[in-house]
Amino acid sequence: MKKLLAALVGSMALATAPVALSAEATKELKMAYDADPVTLDIHEQLSGGILQLSHMTFDPLVRWTKDLGFEARLAESWERVDDKTMRFKLREGVKFHSGNELTTKDVKFTYDRLKESQDFKAIFKPFSGINIIDDYTFELVTSEPFPLLLNTATYIFPMDSEFYSGETADGKKKDAILKHGNSFASDNLSGTGPYVVTSRQQGVRMEFERFADYWDEESPGNVKKIVLTPIKENNTRVSALLSGGVDFIAPVPPTDLDRIKRDKDSELVTMSGTRIILFHMNQERVEAFKNPKVRQAIAYAINQEGIAAKIMKGFATPAAQLSPAGYQGHNESLKPRYDVEKARQLMKEAGYEDGFTITMMAPNNRYVNDDKIAQAAAAMLARINIKVDLKTLPKAQYWPEYDDRSADMMLIGWHADTEDSANFYEFLTFCTDADSGAGQYNAGNYCNPEIDALVEKANVETDLDKRAAMLQDVEKRLYDDAAFVPLHWQDLAWASKKNVKIEPILNVMNFPYLGDLVVE
């Protein structure tokens, strides 16, 4: 029975590390997220929580900068050999927590494991192979010309191959990825990242300590010890910050924004996010939705600014398309079009003047204010005689209903794993095709082969400017056809004590680079 609190995880790393800690890492940070990582195996699940853990305990080859550019991390430099291969130069002298040296065999081990992982294999589908040139240079090869190679490279966090090979005492393979069991990797961790996990009690507490041998000396981070406590209830989490129990919390619910602004010794940081929230109108279930005029009428009836201002308390950016600003597909010209008169007029033209009744479903604990947004939308539709029977469900019950498409209008939010517009269309607007997996979340059964073809072409277009023009054209067509009803991009918010300088380490993907955090 493992001793719980004091179990030193990946302890060998600390034991062998030289005693002299870098002088300036002395501060302690107490933080609270709404959930703690479900496992230490960063390939077991593709979720925000696991990626946040990866950035604390591992380092990617390249990582996103604040303005969606790329920053060299473990890959010192890279250059494109031809339109299907990219050569990377690995940084030298980087140590793992276990003391092993980072070499290309670790990158290969990680690449193979990613190809095995159920969650990550879809993202790495375009990759055909990895060539090892020598200890510190390797090449990534794709089957087709793939413009998003670097985007995907941000998901490669080299793992300590030696540490994760061989078998455990009771004969289990150390590198196994177990979804529901207890694998070696889910409890032990050795990465190159700034922090080592010193103790963990699932759902209660997690402690990290600064890795003495961290390769990135220039990192300004001076936090020696981090204690992470998951606090599920929004109210309690905000109270914990205000009562001084913790120094840094995320996420911050929109309702508590001004309470934190008013508090003199805490600081609030908000950023517009990249997760789009939208409604699908199921054309197969409701005859009227087949008519573009009716879809446009609904688009005109929904007041995105009102929802963003009143329900989200200004904590969301009203949207008229899928791609957020900064994405290649973002089309400046598309603006939210709230106009109840025009909506009524369109309904009259489409012959549905006295409206009809539809069912609507939304989750109540998946996205920020999801149930309140659905209620507001239902009220807005009632103004153009569309009577809505709304049902909100907890997320565990909601997704099976979503897969069965059991309501006429359904709410969904989507964040592009590749931080690129194409991902939105592939999952949300492509004609649904079971075996290729396209349009898996297209609850509107919207199908426009022309637009799908345009996106396919963009996917193999390596000239970024041309690619951007194509993607923006796709957004325009979807807008004109009112394929779905976009609402807003959910903003991100973090809050901390005044002396904890979180602003520089935060980014739009919500992966705080805690390694570089400075606490005065």
Place this chain on the structure above:
Amino acid sequence: MTTATLSRWNRFRESFLWYSFRRDKVAIVSFLVLILMVLAAVFAPLFAPTDPYDLAQIDIMNSELPPVGMQGADSAFPLGTDAQGRDMLSTILYGTRVSLLIGFGAVVLQAALGILFGLLAGYLGGRVDSILMRIADVQLSFSTLMVAIIVGAVFKASFGNLMFGEIAIYMLIFIIGIAEWPQIARTVRASVLAEKKKEYVDAAKVMGFRTNRIMFRHILPNTLSPIFVIATVQIANAIISEAALSFLGLGMPETQPSLGSLIKSGFDYIQSGSWWITLIPGLVLVVLVLVINLLGDWLRDVMNPRLYKG
């Protein structure tokens, strides 16, 4: 002065019940407040300025307006508006109606089951008694919350999700009724055991009455007083249980809020400025339950013969 055959009304006026009610100020005030609330709830459509169930009347733009008297208030919404822009006053009136409906409905169900099983267990005794009491024990080990989850799941499995809106009230009455009948059953059983020893029961047996006639015509009237007392407390409990279930998201849906789900929906806003969304319905809930409890207390002291001498 032989006791003339007084009419039922005179007998009531003469009875100790009316006498002690007149003298107990707390009971009078509680009774009046309760009647006021019940009337307001029953005639909600008349009093409520807007119909909270008609979505068209709700405008998102005037959400979270403070009650009149605070700056930024809007006279059209005396008690302010909730996060959706619904008028608090009318939503509370409808909400009180839902909560009262659930409270009384659940207790009627509890009483029916409780009296039936309590009488059977108490009067027949032996195997019937132990079986019923074991069922009661198993039932008690399920808290209201678990019953709610289980019954909720069964309803969803059988009716699917879309029907949930309309049948939510009946389902909640069913849940709270099922979860709490053992409380009344135990009380009835205890008083039946006490009554069973009395001579009038033997007299009835001697006269050859059938068992259930004895149980319902003779024993039951004598056990009414504890039932009354516990029933009032159970109504208060039922309303609070519904509020608790709503807090966990298992109560009434947002479109047809009860007091509990109103409090829940306002819960996120309580510490961040618009405290009234939770506190005003919370206040109404506390007053409603308080009044019922006070009446329950008074009824207990009046109905309980042993305390009468004290």
Place this chain on the structure above:
Amino acid sequence: MLAFLVQRVSQALLVMFVISVIAFAIQDGLGDPLQEMVGMSVSQEEREALREELGLNDSMVVQYLRFAGKAIQGDLGNSYFYGKPTLEVISEHLPATLELVIGASLIIMLLSVPIGVYAAIRPQALLAKFFMGVSTVGISIPVFLTAIVLIQIYSIGITVEWFPADTGWGQWLNGALSTEGGLPSYGRGDDLTHLFGTWYSGFFSESGLLHLILPCVSLASIMLPLFIRLIRAEMMEVLQSDYIRYARAKGLSAVRINFLHALKNTMLPVITVGGVQVGVMVAYTILTETVFQWPGVGLMFLEAITRSDIPLIVAYLMVVGLIFVVTNTLVDLVYGLVNPTVKLTGKKA
């Protein structure tokens, strides 16, 4: 005595069996566990493969028989979310809930007996009426409302300016009513002492105790009023009885009459009702733990519901059912000890 225990053990098994059957019957109504385990962009057939692997596609009966087979040897299956045997997960979280219930019960016992007895002896006294009033209001406030108010006042602290700050008494009143808070409002604190097995207790360290205060007071706030009213009603009835009058006739002191003769008889029904309430309190911990982020089985159960972690839900329901039967048995034993007229096996009606 043995027959009594055997009867109770069989009842416990019956309760757990019934609960497990019901819990399994509603399995698909509880949602799909896969959602939590798999990212959004995982394809349909990946999910199908995983579902097959977990045996979720077998018929309900097959799944139940497999569950029952293992359950008999004490293995209640693995939790999907924790990836560990459910009993292990529950044993990690149970001590936190038990400490909450113990803390709340202590508060209840220490307060309800003196207040209840005082209110019974001097029902007309102003203080007694005040206590009864507060207890009636206490029952009427739902626990999560009490919890938030407590956090706001004692953890975050409130500054009161209702009274005119320029006047002396105004300032004093403002000062008296304002609090700077400071009491911890979440979690069990970080310095818990290890007792045995998975029991890490908060009772033995200052920070542990501080963390216990607000949650225990909230949990107690539901039951305290009930016990005060119960003790008061029961005591007033006992004070009418002949043996109390006889005790006065013997010239015994009022203290001895109230706190030995009367109280011992009062406590009999209070113990039976109280015992049942302890079982009910375990259910109320779910609300308290949610608001205070108290890592007990209540919070674990609620998260299991949102994640539809079915083996954990079934295991929790069975364990709570068992706890209920155990508390009932303990209550009957204690009742047997206190009430000499009851032989240990029989139960006084």
Place this chain on the structure above:
Amino acid sequence: MKNNTPLLEVKDLDVRFAVRGGDLTALRGISFSLDKGERLGLVGESGAGKSVAAFSILNLIARPGYIAGGQILFDGRDLAAMSERELRKIRGNRIAMIFQDPMMTLNPVLSIGTQMVEAIKAHRRVSTKAAREIALGKLRKVQIPSPEKRLDQYPHELSGGMRQRVIIAIALLLEPEIIVADEPTTALDVTIQAEIMALLLDLCEQENVALMLITHDLGVVSQVTQRMLVMYSGRIIEQGPTREVINDAQHPYTQGLINALPQMGEPGARLFQIPGSMPSLKNVPSGCPFHPRCTFATDQCRKTMPEYVRSGNVDVACYEVSNLIEQEKQMQEAGS
């Protein structure tokens, strides 16, 4: 046998119950006295106020009853006006009580030993061991088989008769001067009643303890008591030496009571019954409370309350009797 100051003297005792719609008078100015070692009987139908009189001696009347007037002089001090602290020193120590139903008198959850030792220690500064010895002595005195075992037993383990013996033992624990016994044998079955009453009588004589016996059983009164009072609707209507009252009852009500005894009538004949029933305290008739049921009732009886008049050693409150005495006196004066 009458020395000058009686052990206990009750003067014009008034006891009322504050109930809805004004006070009910349970005792209407009753006066009587009790000498050292004397055995006094209180007789009357239930509801006449016998038990209220008994409980008022030690001021044990339960709310809403209260002593409204009069005095209870004991050892020169008025018990009615005494503070609770003072009265406590006398209760159980100098005046002991025996209640009616032994099943209800002993505390069901405390052992017999505890309930006896605590009575001693409430009044004497003795060790528990010494107290247990005293208790054992008294239990032997009341002839309880194997007394040591009894001390550790609980009330429900003893029979009704056994329990009443324990209660008598408790009454004697502190050698009281007076024992007030409220229908001590009524709740027991007939065979045991005689045995217990004989025991009580015997012990009172041995210990020279005054006994105030409340009962509705004329047979017991005639065998056990030296003097007796007959109560009707809160008043003493006749009091005097038991022998005289039983053999030559003056008051019509007392005569009615005595004639109602079965052995007085011929076998097989209908038993005599006093017509009507005891008036409830709510509507006590004017004048002499017995007049609605009295065959000799006159207007005078109906209007005013008769005064006591002495006939032999018996004091009687009845106009009919006082008129007869008046006539006899006139005949004697006329005759002499």
